[in-house]
Amino acid sequence: MELYTSSSKVVGKAARDLTRGQQGWYFSKGLRQGLPIALGYFPSALAFGVMALAAGLTPKQTILISVLVFSGAGQFMAVNLLSGGAPPLAIITANLVVNLRYFVMSASFSRRLKVNWLQAALIGFGVTDETFVMNYLADPEAAESDGNPLDDSGAQKEKTAFLPVSYVLGVNSISYAGWVLGTYAGTLFAGVLPDSFRAAMGIILYAMFIALLIPAAAETLAVGGVAAAGGALCWLFSRYLPSGWAVVLATTAAAAVGVILWGKGVDEL
Amino acid sequence: MTSASFWLMVLGMGVVTYLPRTLPLLLGSEMRLPLWLERWLKLVPYAALGALIFPGILTVDPARPWIGILGGIAAAAVAWRWKNFVVALIAAFTTVYILS
Numbered sequence: 001m002e003l004y005t006s007s008s009k010v011v012g013k014a015a016r017d018l019t020r021g022q023q024g025w026y027f028s029k030g031l032r033q034g035l036p037i038a039l040g041y042f043p044s045a046l047a048f049g050v051m052a053l054a055a056g057l058t059p060k061q062t063i064l065i066s067v068l069v070f071s072g073a074g075q076f077m078a079v080n081l082l083s084g085g086a087p088p089l090a091i092i093t094a095n096l097v098v099n100l101r102y103f104v105m106s107a108s109f110s111r112r113l114k115v116n117w118l119q120a121a122l123i124g125f126g127v128t129d130e131t132f133v134m135n136y137l138a139d140p141e142a143a144e145s146d147g148n149p150l151d152d153s154g155a156q157k158e159k160t161a162f163l164p165v166s167y168v169l170g171v172n173s174i175s176y177a178g179w180v181l182g183t184y185a186g187t188l189f190a191g192v193l194p195d196s197f198r199a200a201m202g203i204i205l206y207a208m209f210i211a212l213l214i215p216a217a218a219e220t221l222a223v224g225g226v227a228a229a230g231g232a233l234c235w236l237f238s239r240y241l242p243s244g245w246a247v248v249l250a251t252t253a254a255a256a257v258g259v260i261l262w263g264k265g266v267d268e269l
Numbered sequence: 270m271t272s273a274s275f276w277l278m279v280l281g282m283g284v285v286t287y288l289p290r291t292l293p294l295l296l297g298s299e300m301r302l303p304l305w306l307e308r309w310l311k312l313v314p315y316a317a318l319g320a321l322i323f324p325g326i327l328t329v330d331p332a333r334p335w336i337g338i339l340g341g342i343a344a345a346a347v348a349w350r351w352k353n354f355v356v357a358l359i360a361a362f363t364t365v366y367i368l369s
Contacts (some may be wrong), residue, residue: 017342029292040355061275077321078282088274092281098321099289100316106293107302117295124291130354142278200366202329203337205363213318214348223315230319238324254316256316259308266308 029140030170037130039126039177041072045179047204049186050074050193055083059187066183070176071128073098073212076205081244090244094187097248105132112136114162123165126172129212206252222265226258284288340365 018026045066054060057079067074074095106127113134115123140163190198217224233267234250241249259266302310322341328338344361347353 002365011299022359035291043355046360057275061279065279065282066277071282071286073317073321074282074286079280080325088278088281091278092285095282095312096285096289097313098317099286100310101289101317102286103293104310104314106290110294112278113294113296121291124294125292127290128296140307148351196366196369198369199330200314203326203340203361203365204358206326206337207358208354209318209322210341210344210361211348211354213315213322214345215352217313218349222312224274226312226316226356227319227322231323232314234320235324243325249333250320254319255309255312258312258316259305262295263308269311 004070018164018166023164025131026140026164026167027170028168031174032132032170033140033169034174035133037134037175039064040130041175042182042185044072044191044208045182047201048072048079050190050198050201051076051185051205052079053187053190055079057082061181062091063183063189066180070125070179071099072094072179072208076208077247082134084243086244090242090248094244094247095154097251100127102127102211105129109136112161112163113165113168115184116166119165123168123172126169126176128175131172131175134171135163135168140164155197194253216269218267220265222258222262223269225261226254229257230254320336329365336365338366339368 034199048066050064051060052065052075057065065078067077077094077098078091081094086094107126109127109132113123142256213223215226217227230250233254234246237246237249288334294345295328326337326341327334329340343364347360351357
């Protein structure tokens with residue numbers, strides 16, 4: 001409840017029309033609707049914790065990364081590159097490239113928000129692929145019995161109403177909690193997991209990337225094409241370059257190829 | 270990894286993760302980008318996913334690259350059929366665990 005207390009003290013004009021009680025109601029509604037995200041994050045973060053220790057980080061360092069960064073793909077990639085001996089600068093650059101997608105998400109998210117700079121600073125920290133989708137498509141006014149906030153009718157509906165800041169903070173904070181607690185659990189259990197189990201965890205990162213990619217690729221030709229180009233170019237570049245830089249270059253080039261080849265086809269994304 | 274380079278890495282990661290998330294919210298919905306840049310930004314995540322998946326997935330078990338491929342196919346099949354994130358992770362994990 002810490003976020004709620006602090007946000008209710010500092011809110012500016014956007015939340016002026018909400019009473020403290022309404023803010024609390026929206027915050028707890030956000031917590032409830034964000035719970036599935038937290039449950040999904042927990043095992044992924046656990047895998048991150050295990051892999052980070054295997055890459056030579058201490059438990060303290062590992063938890064600190066999850067607390068300060070809060071980005072699944074970026075953190076997994078960092079640990080992956082670390083165990084390959086990549087220098088910090090390559091890891092940071094690779095992170096920047098992967099995180100550019102957040103820029104796009106936040107830009108479209110901002111259409112549903114009316115916030116002052118402090119609220120933007122708080123909400124921004126919690127923007128992930130999953131919280132963005134949940135917040136952007138969810139209808140906080142929907143009755144609890146409506147069940148899935150992401151049902152098709154909701155997704156089709158034009159989203160014009162501004163979201164209550166406390167609702168967004170609720171969704172974001174429970175997701176963050178799931179991520180940090182999962183990381184902590186990973187550092188606790190890393191030692192007791194059998195070797196075979198730990199080896200199989202290497203696939204989790206790739207499964208996560210694939211699960212993010214497939215639904216979009218099935219819908220839009222440009223997505224599948226650009227991803228295929230990214231993989232092919234990365235394979236080519238990684239024969240001459242360290243893997244961190246190969247990822248960065250392949251991403252930049254493949255997205256440019258996509259703009260040239262599909263142009264208008266990208267706009268429907 | 271020395272403590273100094275670890276801190277540099279975490280700080281850098283924190284900044285390059287936080288800024289792309291927060292800047293558009295601070296700038297508000299007034300922000301307009303040139304069309305080509307908007308298209309490029311939209312495609313970057315998918316290009317990055319492709320580059321991250323391949324050839325990295327071959328190194329899940331470096332001695333037997335096909336294990337990573339089969340795990341990836343399991344994840345793709347579940348993600349395509351049921352669109353469920355967690356189940357896709359479990360399917361891939363189970364596949365690799367059984368094979369190795």
